[in-house]
Amino acid sequence: MPGRGQQQARGEWRVAVGEEETSAIHEPPTSSDLGVTFVFAHGAGGNMNDRGVLQTASALRARGIGVVRFNFLYKEKKSSRPDPMPRLKETFSAVVARTREELKPEALVIGGRSMGGRAGSMLAAEGFACDGLLLLAYPLHPPGKPDQLRDAHLPAIKVPVLCFNGTRDPFCTPSLMESVLKRVTTDWEMQWVEGADHSFHVLKSSGRTDAQVIDGIADSAASWVDRIKRQGQLPAGR
Numbered sequence: 001m002p003g004r005g006q007q008q009a010r011g012e013w014r015v016a017v018g019e020e021e022t023s024a025i026h027e028p029p030t031s032s033d034l035g036v037t038f039v040f041a042h043g044a045g046g047n048m049n050d051r052g053v054l055q056t057a058s059a060l061r062a063r064g065i066g067v068v069r070f071n072f073l074y075k076e077k078k079s080s081r082p083d084p085m086p087r088l089k090e091t092f093s094a095v096v097a098r099t100r101e102e103l104k105p106e107a108l109v110i111g112g113r114s115m116g117g118r119a120g121s122m123l124a125a126e127g128f129a130c131d132g133l134l135l136l137a138y139p140l141h142p143p144g145k146p147d148q149l150r151d152a153h154l155p156a157i158k159v160p161v162l163c164f165n166g167t168r169d170p171f172c173t174p175s176l177m178e179s180v181l182k183r184v185t186t187d188w189e190m191q192w193v194e195g196a197d198h199s200f201h202v203l204k205s206s207g208r209t210d211a212q213v214i215d216g217i218a219d220s221a222a223s224w225v226d227r228i229k230r231q232g233q234l235p236a237g238r
Helices: 051-061 085-103 115-125 174-181 210-230
Strands: 011-017 020-027 036-041 065-070 107-113 132-136 161-166 188-193
Touching (some): 020 085, 036 051, 051 210, 065 085, 065 210, 085 107, 085 115, 107 115, 174 188, 188 210
Parallel strands (some): 036 065, 161 188
Antiparallel strands (some): 011 020, 020 065
16 A cells, blocks of 8 residues: 555545445546545535536646545435435545545545535534535525525534635525624635536636636635645645
């Protein structure tokens, strides 16, 4: 097994989750390695091989961030009904444990898209060992139900956070999120993607393509990693 700091190869894993198991794939950076591995959870309607996950993972890897993507158990079983949150967190935790065992990452960031990011944020709020949290389209509330906020745990998060949401995302009203963040004390960098929806799709009238939006997100993620490293919030790496 390669030691800490050595270049890692792509790997496909079967990860035990209690008496079940799921699939996970590690893909190393395709450019200079920032020394960070991102454990990337999919959204409720997606899976580890959906278009959004693959595009985002590829863009992050091109900027020096290694990625481990995985299926929650319900997707592994081809179901469309998400597992209860405790089971989602158990699966996430098992994949992180396997990542640490296989890769011995210098720094480990957790998170993901929508529901997957929410599961990661709940783990972080419980003190789960990680170096940062990367949230893509955090689902602050169900569409059309801004009174049902999913925010109670957010003030308990202590690790640095980078969160992206589109200004047209029906799951996250900007004014509500900004109000919630007034109660959050950790280093939370909130980035609003102008004109993007929950899938980071933008209208043609925006003058940008969806691919350009994902590239911008990946650029910002790499800059965030560099910033929190310089501030001593991540291991210094190589």
